Amino acid sequence: MIRVLFICWGNICRSPMAEFIMKDMVAKRGLADRFRIESAAHSAEEIGNPVYPPAKRELAKHGISCAGKTARQLRRDDYDKWDYIIGMEKINLGYMERILGGDPKGKVCLLMDFTDHPEDIADPWYTGDFEGVYRQIERGCEALIAHALG
Numbered sequence: 001m002i003r004v005l006f007i008c009w010g011n012i013c014r015s016p017m018a019e020f021i022m023k024d025m026v027a028k029r030g031l032a033d034r035f036r037i038e039s040a041a042h043s044a045e046e047i048g049n050p051v052y053p054p055a056k057r058e059l060a061k062h063g064i065s066c067a068g069k070t071a072r073q074l075r076r077d078d079y080d081k082w083d084y085i086i087g088m089e090k091i092n093l094g095y096m097e098r099i100l101g102g103d104p105k106g107k108v109c110l111l112m113d114f115t116d117h118p119e120d121i122a123d124p125w126y127t128g129d130f131e132g133v134y135r136q137i138e139r140g141c142e143a144l145i146a147h148a149l150g
Helices: 012-026 053-061 075-080 089-101 130-149
Strands: 002-008 035-040 084-085 108-111
Touching: 002 012, 002 075, 002 089, 002 130, 012 035, 012 053, 012 130, 035 075, 053 130, 084 089, 084 130, 089 108
Parallel strands: 002 035, 002 084, 084 108
Antiparallel strands: none
16 A cells, blocks of 8 residues: 655645545546545644635546545654655645654655656645646646556
C-alpha cells in the first residue's frame, strides 16, 4: 500500500483537490487498492470546515466528488502513517516539519517536485485560479503516481 497525505494551509482548497484528483486518477487506472490517499492542513484555522465551494465546483466540473470531506490538522503521529507527506508550496514545509518533529526519513516534499518543473502551487483562495490549480495538481499527481509505482 502506497500512503499519500497532501498538506496545504487550511485543507479546504489545494490539498483536498489533490486528494480527490489523485483518488480519481488511481481509480480510473484500476489502482485504487494500491493507494491510501488523504489530506490535511498545517493550520488549525479551518478544522471541521468543508471543501471551499469554488474548489468543490472545480472538482465537480471534472466529475469528481469531495462529498463529506472536512478539514483536519496534520498531527505528529501522521509521520509514521504515511509514505509521502506532500505540501503545495514552500511555506508549508517548515510548518509541516515543525508539527511532525522533523523529517528523518525524507517523506516531506512538495507535489511539483515530482515533475520536470518544480514550483509552488499558488493558493487559489487568494488568486481565484481554481482551474489553473486543478491542471497543476493534475500534472503533479501524474508524476507522483509514476514515481510511487517505480
